[in-house]
Amino acid sequence: MKKVSILTMSAATLMIFTSCSKLGELSADNFTVTPNPLETQKGVVPATINGHFPEKYMKKKAVVTVMPELRYSNGVVEKGTPATFQGEKVRGNDQTVNYKMGGNYTMKTSFAYAGDNKAEMFLTFDARIGNKQFDVPAVKVADGVVATSELYKQTVLSTQAAVAPDAYQRINKKKLDANIKFLIQQANLRKSELKNNSVQEFVKMLKQINNDREKLNLENIEVSAYASPDGGFRINDKLAGERQKVSEKYVNQELKKIKFNAPVDAKYTAQDWEGFQELVSASNIQDKELILRVLSMYKDPQEREQQIKNISSAFRELADGILPELRRARLTINYETIGRSDEQILEQLNDDATKLSIEEILYAATLKSTPAEQKAVYQTATKVYPNDYRAYNNIATIEYEQGNYEAAKQCLQQVKNLPEANANLGLLALKDGDVAGAEQYIAGATGANGLSEIMGNLNLAKGNYAEAEENFSEVYSNSAALAQILNRDYVSAAVTLKYIKNPDAMTEYLRALMSARMGNNSDASEALKEAIKKDPAFAKYANNDIELEKVQK
Template sequence: MIKKLYLPLLMAMIVALSSCSKKMGELSSDYFTTTPQVLEAVAGKVPVTINGKFPEKYFNKKAVVEVTPVLKWEGGQVKGQPAVFQGEKVEGNDQAISYKAGGSYTMKTSFDYVPEMAKSELYLEFNAKIGNKTIAIPPVKVADGVISTSELLGNTLGSANLANGDDAFQRIIKDAHQANIMFLIQQANLRSSELKSLGIKDFNQQVADVNAAENKKISNIEISAYASPDGGMDLNTGLAEKREANTTKYLNKELKKAKVDATVDAKYTAEDWDGFQELVSKSNIQDKELILRVLSMYQDPEQREREIKNISSVYKNLAEDILPQLRRSRLTLNYEIIGKSDEEIAKLAATDASQLNLEELLYASTLTKDNAKKEEIFTKATKQFPNDYRAYNNLGNIAYQAGDITKAESFFKKAASIKDAPEVNMNLALVSLAKGEKTTAESYLGKAAGTKELSETMGNLYVAQGQYERAVNSFGDAKTNSAALAQILAKDYNKAKSTLAGVENPDAYTDYLMAILGARTNNASMLTSSLKSAIKKDSSLAKKASTDLEFAKYFTNADFLSVIK
């Protein structure tokens, strides 16, 4: 009897175990979704959120299942962070899945981006055990990847605007020479001793020299006559007016004698309170602060004079040391120094740079668009003026534009060793971004305040950090490849198209970005024409386009295939 019961029971157990084994078998990809649906590189990472489901009556009550995301490509793979789930009868701290109802779960992981991931697939791999027994669950493909458009930043940085070490060249420099004719108290006559003083002799000689010089031109001569602020207003007004008239008469006579044709502009100030305040503030006179306080408290000239005279302890010093200096006519020769012409500077830069000063030599680089000639000029500047950072910085700019990041960095660091200038730091930030060193770039940008290109470079940093909206705002209206890249990544396609159309010197990546725009906006003709132009400028982009998931829906399109063949 027992034997008869044993056999059916054994068969039932085998069937039951077999049933359980099947329920832990293959899972359909329908049970999984990913965000994003097609993986995308962001800030050097490939983030993904996986929403999965174990169906009803699938998860064995005694099972433990480890689920691992694995991104695979030809010749390599990388595993993400696994998650562990357990059946209802397993004692543990992992998420429990009901056998009867099944269960949903969410996994988040991120992979470090490498270019080979452009053509890859995301799988979930399962390690399932019931007790000590391993259950085979086949891997499930859950997504394709990776859209790597953000990684184009490394290519678009080549067209970024660098910070130049600008020259301070001025073709016309305004200069002036001054002299004073002093008067005795309450007098307006010009004394012989004053007219024969070294100051006036020197002034007259300066007028003659400037008038005779080929590279100088007199603008005008100003006469400003003053009376000191002691005495009545009517008296001082008459004195100042007479001092102006007498000085003007004298100056016109001297100009006529020297045969100098110059405009004379004359004026007088009855009481020179401004001059008084300046002299007092620079002096060590007793009660100086009290006097200055009186000047700030009272605006009426007579009130000021009364209050200052009331400070009896100091008024004698004012009368002896300050007031006499205000009884004067000030002569000012205003003139222009006219520098070398563009033709002279360009010629000397090429033939005899030693005849140019630093500002002229740096300015010479702006007179040519030939980078080879610019490089020659900056090299001469580093030899003639080795203690100025600007030529080294500008040599770094030329190397950067030529794609030689290592050489550019060397020049920038040499410039920085001379002066830690904002524009040098901004350029070093661009170098750091080109090398993928975002933290270093951010540090350099912290010392680049005041450079006009700072916002644009910050935009590049934000793209590298995956902050696309912030990057768009930082770029503003800049017409560069990087600005357009930020706009594409932020899905502002109209603005991106306008930006690309405005790039001053479009290159292969300008066209490649326009092709991406065509793909994203379903404009096949824009895609093919732009991609054709890009490949003509850089043939390596044909291979890139063939695996770029931006163009996935065109992979079987005849026009697309004819362009990348």
């Protein structure tokens, strides 16, 4: 009888010991995850896990490693960053959990986004006591994934690629100057001055404008006469006025010879202190800085003149090298050159494109109405001007718009040192989710045409939504609307979506997301149906989109 009692007690003791040695299940109640549902940020899915080991769970010799997993509906399993915890009698460097009291812990992790917006987050456990491993079932702790920020890979496809602009201007303003110099205290025109190159070019240009009214247009002729600052204001005022009269008379005589009725605007400056300062600043006169200081200190002309004359060492240099240049009249022709009209450019393009400038050919492409016609003109430009890379870039923009991304990339690889090409290579990198590569390309796109919109797409991909919204301040596009939605600026997003020029399925899907976030599920449902109508592929994505859970599909 005594023996049986001893055996019974031993069995009970063994059962208790075995039970205490095992590590049981943990439930979802032991964990909270932030955020829940999970959400993509800058291409990854971050999560913060707050866990709790219950009282008398962590055996004194136990070691438990917690491994987060994100299990996507497409079968991909992404593992996060594990954390290891140990019992009180374990000699190690991991966080120790008290057996009697249990313990709380926080661990941060992140998962790669696998391109699937439906997933579940689990915690798995590697639990050991000594060399013995125990089976602790995995626990589901969160749902996912809100992947709205990843839509930039689609919105970037409707972004306007950077077109390298032409510099063609049909009408260009030009001017031609001629100078007539006078001797000191004199106002008579010397024959030697009228034969100088600038005056001869002046007369020649008047004749050219008069004979070629289709390509040249005269706006006016200006006559500006001057006297040097020395000699006193009264004398110089009279002298400059006389120089104006004789110069204006000369211009009118030349116009009369060629029977050209043109406006002449004449004026004079009694003391040309401004011209004096410019010439002194550009000279190597010994006391240049002292003279310039005098000009800034004294505003009265007489006082200025006297102070400068007091600098005896410099005055001779001024008298010989500076002042004679200020005794002059400047004759200016303000005119316009008139290039080919749109019709003339297109006609010449068909007849013989080699007679057009590169600017005219690039401009001709903008006159075409279809991408195919534009592409043909750019191809002509590459043949006539193979070393001008703008045409290659612009062919790439057409390929990009049509979804021919590999063809666009091949065109851009032929381009050298063109900011627009770097910007467009950045767009292609963003399409593939290569944010780092895009940033590197776009760093070399300073000054590119349309760079602000492309920078907006880069900041959108980087999660800088406020900066992206600022980049898109004058743009109505899917990317601009997405930036505003992610920045929670729904009022601006509504305006942007309204004014998108060619709304597509993505436009309607963004409208659905915006409406759902604002609690307008009815509007969201209508927009979603329109998106699916335009592109049925959105049906599957929408079914898994947590943001649209409450929207009737």
